[in-house]
Amino acid sequence: MNENKDLKLTVASSPHVNSPVSTRSLMMDVLIALVPALCVAVYVFGPRALVLTAVSVVGCEFFEWLYRFLLKKPQTGGDLSAAVTGVLLAFVCPVWLPYWCILIGDFFAMFVVKQLFGGLGKNFLNPALAGRAFLMLSYSGLMTTWAKPGQWVGITDKVADAVSCATPLGTMHGADATLPWLGEAGSTLQDLFLGTVPGCIGEVSAIALLAGGVYLLWRGVIHIRIPGSYIATVAVLSLIFTKGNPNFEWMLAQIFGGGLLLGAIFMATDYVTSPCTPKGEIIFGIGCGLLTFFIRYFGGYPEGVSYAILLMNICTPIIEKYTHPSRFGVTKEDRKAAKAAKKGGAKA
Amino acid sequence: MLHQFFGGVHPAEHKDLTEHKATAPLAEAPAQVVIPMAMHVGAPCKPVVAAGDEVKVGTLIGETAGLGAPIHASVSGKVVAVEPRPYGGGGMMMSVVIENDFQDTPDPSIKRRDNVEALTGAEIIEIVKNAGITGMGGAGFPTHVKLSGAVGKVDTVILNGAECEPYITSDHRLMLERGEAVIGGARLLAKAVGLKEATIGIELNKPDAIEHLKALVGEAGDVHIEGLKTRYPQGAEKQLIQMITGRQVPPGKLPADVKCVVCNVATAAAVWDAVTEGKPLTRRGVTLTGGAMAQPMNVMAPVGTPVSHLVKMAGGFKIDPDRVLYGGPMMGNPIYDLDVPMMKSTNCILALTKDEVAEQDPAQTCIRCGKCVDACPMRLTPLFMRMRVNKRLWSEVEELRVMDCIECGSCNYICPARLPLVQSFRTAKFAIRDEQAKARAAAEAKKEAAKA
Numbered sequence: 001m002n003e004n005k006d007l008k009l010t011v012a013s014s015p016h017v018n019s020p021v022s023t024r025s026l027m028m029d030v031l032i033a034l035v036p037a038l039c040v041a042v043y044v045f046g047p048r049a050l051v052l053t054a055v056s057v058v059g060c061e062f063f064e065w066l067y068r069f070l071l072k073k074p075q076t077g078g079d080l081s082a083a084v085t086g087v088l089l090a091f092v093c094p095v096w097l098p099y100w101c102i103l104i105g106d107f108f109a110m111f112v113v114k115q116l117f118g119g120l121g122k123n124f125l126n127p128a129l130a131g132r133a134f135l136m137l138s139y140s141g142l143m144t145t146w147a148k149p150g151q152w153v154g155i156t157d158k159v160a161d162a163v164s165c166a167t168p169l170g171t172m173h174g175a176d177a178t179l180p181w182l183g184e185a186g187s188t189l190q191d192l193f194l195g196t197v198p199g200c201i202g203e204v205s206a207i208a209l210l211a212g213g214v215y216l217l218w219r220g221v222i223h224i225r226i227p228g229s230y231i232a233t234v235a236v237l238s239l240i241f242t243k244g245n246p247n248f249e250w251m252l253a254q255i256f257g258g259g260l261l262l263g264a265i266f267m268a269t270d271y272v273t274s275p276c277t278p279k280g281e282i283i284f285g286i287g288c289g290l291l292t293f294f295i296r297y298f299g300g301y302p303e304g305v306s307y308a309i310l311l312m313n314i315c316t317p318i319i320e321k322y323t324h325p326s327r328f329g330v331t332k333e334d335r336k337a338a339k340a341a342k343k344g345g346a347k348a
Numbered sequence: 349m350l351h352q353f354f355g356g357v358h359p360a361e362h363k364d365l366t367e368h369k370a371t372a373p374l375a376e377a378p379a380q381v382v383i384p385m386a387m388h389v390g391a392p393c394k395p396v397v398a399a400g401d402e403v404k405v406g407t408l409i410g411e412t413a414g415l416g417a418p419i420h421a422s423v424s425g426k427v428v429a430v431e432p433r434p435y436g437g438g439g440m441m442m443s444v445v446i447e448n449d450f451q452d453t454p455d456p457s458i459k460r461r462d463n464v465e466a467l468t469g470a471e472i473i474e475i476v477k478n479a480g481i482t483g484m485g486g487a488g489f490p491t492h493v494k495l496s497g498a499v500g501k502v503d504t505v506i507l508n509g510a511e512c513e514p515y516i517t518s519d520h521r522l523m524l525e526r527g528e529a530v531i532g533g534a535r536l537l538a539k540a541v542g543l544k545e546a547t548i549g550i551e552l553n554k555p556d557a558i559e560h561l562k563a564l565v566g567e568a569g570d571v572h573i574e575g576l577k578t579r580y581p582q583g584a585e586k587q588l589i590q591m592i593t594g595r596q597v598p599p600g601k602l603p604a605d606v607k608c609v610v611c612n613v614a615t616a617a618a619v620w621d622a623v624t625e626g627k628p629l630t631r632r633g634v635t636l637t638g639g640a641m642a643q644p645m646n647v648m649a650p651v652g653t654p655v656s657h658l659v660k661m662a663g664g665f666k667i668d669p670d671r672v673l674y675g676g677p678m679m680g681n682p683i684y685d686l687d688v689p690m691m692k693s694t695n696c697i698l699a700l701t702k703d704e705v706a707e708q709d710p711a712q713t714c715i716r717c718g719k720c721v722d723a724c725p726m727r728l729t730p731l732f733m734r735m736r737v738n739k740r741l742w743s744e745v746e747e748l749r750v751m752d753c754i755e756c757g758s759c760n761y762i763c764p765a766r767l768p769l770v771q772s773f774r775t776a777k778f779a780i781r782d783e784q785a786k787a788r789a790a791a792e793a794k795k796e797a798a799k800a
Binding site for chain 1: 354357359360514586596597598599601665668669670671672673677678679680681682683684685686700704705706708711712713714715716717718721722724725726727728729731732748749752755757760761762763764765766768770771774
């Protein structure tokens with residue numbers, strides 16, 4: 001009666017279709033979103049920016065492969081998460097950093113921060129930022145040797161030849177910063193916006209980072225909640241805590257300067273180390289903003305983004321615990337009534 | 349005024365395969381129909397015919413035993429067997445097998461009713477009950493039970509024309525082709541629960557259906573047609589109620605608790621047929637579709653038609669399907685044997701090719717992207733729930749409200765790691781129910797022991 005008797009039909013739990021978005025495609029989108037910033041970096045700092053980034057990517061992928069090879073775990077390099085870490089770590093280092101030095105950072109990020117905790121999805125700190133923090137503590141001199149924009153750094157140039165200069169935020173951090181406060185490099189707000197200022201490879205150009213952010217938002221890779229609350233918090237605080245400058249310009253310099261945009265768009269939004277609950281994301285963003293601004297304003301460092309995000313990474317589990325979405329069908333009044341009943345019961 | 353439901357996703361619709369194809373009668377009636385005695389939520393019916401009995405279209409063949417709806421013959425002919433057969437609910441079910449005489453002789457009890465206007469609400473519910481009408485959107489809850497539970501309690505009658513599942517177009521075609529029956533059914537349902545107005549919710553991807561029904565209602569204005577932004581799972585009962593009224597059904601409660609009653613548009617049309625023509629529910633529109641189906645189409649088929657016969661009517665498979673489903677790709681149940689029959693709640697037979705199906709992969713790791721939290725229409729946290737399911741921490745999963753899960757599949761669909769989330773929640777629900785039953789049994793045993 002039935003000519004289809006030989007058919008082998010799969011019986012599986014619904015749903016039977018999936019969104020085309022995969023872990024790999026998400027990571028690919030992040031890499032694409034970082035391309036504009038990389039282009040600006042090469043234009044401002046020269047070809048060494050590109051090579052240092054490439055070395056870092058290869059380093060991260062290699063160390064991840066090595067760890068999983070040594071421990072006989074399935075290889076996961078194809079998900080591209082190590083490549084993202086590689087790019088981001090290079091982006092938060094100065095262009096003069098020796099290649100061996102970034103490889104040490106890669107090793108720390110992949111071995112210690114990511115794989116020792118179980119690999120993708122299990123690490124509690126952002127690997128790229130933890131790698132940077134490690135390098136800052138170990139090689140603070142190398143990590144603060146800023147290149148002058150436009151002074152192209154060749155692929156084989158040695159850091160010994162570097163002519164260092166201060167970043168705009170570094171200058172502004174000085175005690176009596178008065179106009180023109182955007183630094184000895186003579187940077188202007190427009191320079192900050194375009195990226196022609198001293199700084200880390202990937203952090204200099206506000207417009208390139210914003211373009212990447214718009215792309216990620218459009219593709220649905222990130223949600224506005226974290227970067228929005230982060231940047232808004234810094235903006236509000238910088239209007240409250242001014243430093244003898246035109247307020248509005250001081251605020252814009254705080255937002256466009258340093259690693260804020262790179263951090264807010266690409267680092268604080270790291271899935272693994274930021275909260276998964278909508279309310280939690282906003283609290284996380286505000287926390288990052290508070291810490292960043294207070295480190296910059298009151299702290300010893302001119303720059304606070306990486307430590308702010310790392311500290312908030314540590315707070316993520318507790319934020320998540322208290323920000324579960326409210327239950328469907330249970331109103332605020334219901335919850336209050338339940339609480340009151342519980343209290344009454346306890347008393348009785 | 350329209351509201352919003354939480355979360356949701358927008359899977360590729362694939363409705364273009366069949367949305368412009370009119371519902372056609374089967375080119376060839378099935379030689380045999382197999383009518384399972386359980387096509388509804390509740391207890392299976394008791395067969396009231398035996399092998400050798402002659403039946404006509406609409407002859408009662410199954411009587412309710414507890415919660416349920418009666419079952420009628422869908423073709424005329426001879427009962428050849430009353431025995432357990434494989435059916436869509438999984439496993440075997442007592443079924444009445446009827447050999448078709450291809451005459452389609454109606455049962456003499458079926459008579460047109462002229463005094464429809466004069467019917468009272470209670471009379472309408474009685475007709476619905478005797479016509480064996482169950483929810484035709486998927487779950488198959490007996491409609492008369494729903495209605496009698498709603499009388500005097502509800503202020504809103506909602507008709508579900510959302511049809512948010514991809515691929516399916518049977519309700520879309522029904523609204524276009526039998527709009528009068530849908531509107532008439534809506535009025536009858538409203539009257540049955542003591543109201544004068546009803547609201548039909550339709551997704552905006554069916555603009556022609558919205559226009560058509562609006563034109564049919566015209567000046568009367570007693571049936572409101574609401575266009576809803578296309579988003580899955582709009583057609584889930586709780587989400588549709590939230591969308592139309594802004595009310596949220598509390599956990600463990602029924603729509604009537606927020607003064608709503610929801611019926612599918614196909615159910616409304618069946619009610620119209622039962623009331624005006626006296627016809628019990630014996631046939632329905634089914635979408636035969638999917639990448640493996642040679643000629644995707646919409647058909648009007650007698651309940652109990654074997655799936656294999658429906659597939660044959662759609663030209664067979666052009667390529668071997670990876671799986672065949674009752675219903676859509678988001679919540680559809682897989683069929684393991686094509687000889688199982690279509691049922692009162694079968695709105696679609698979907699044959700998916702290997703390329704259309706996404707394999708789930710429990711081996712991948714959660715990257716904590718939180719997309720599942722954003723997608724969940726019930727405001728759950730699927731990723732945290734899954735972590736605890738894997739560790740079998742049932743009480744913690746329960747605390748995370750796994751019992752609220754409507755298994756719509758939105759989290760699973762959006763998961764970039766392709767984790768089998770819904771499956772793990774089903775496992776958890778079974779385990780939790782099991783533990784609850786055991787705890788109850790233990791408590792009772794203790795009581796007995798204390799008595800003794």
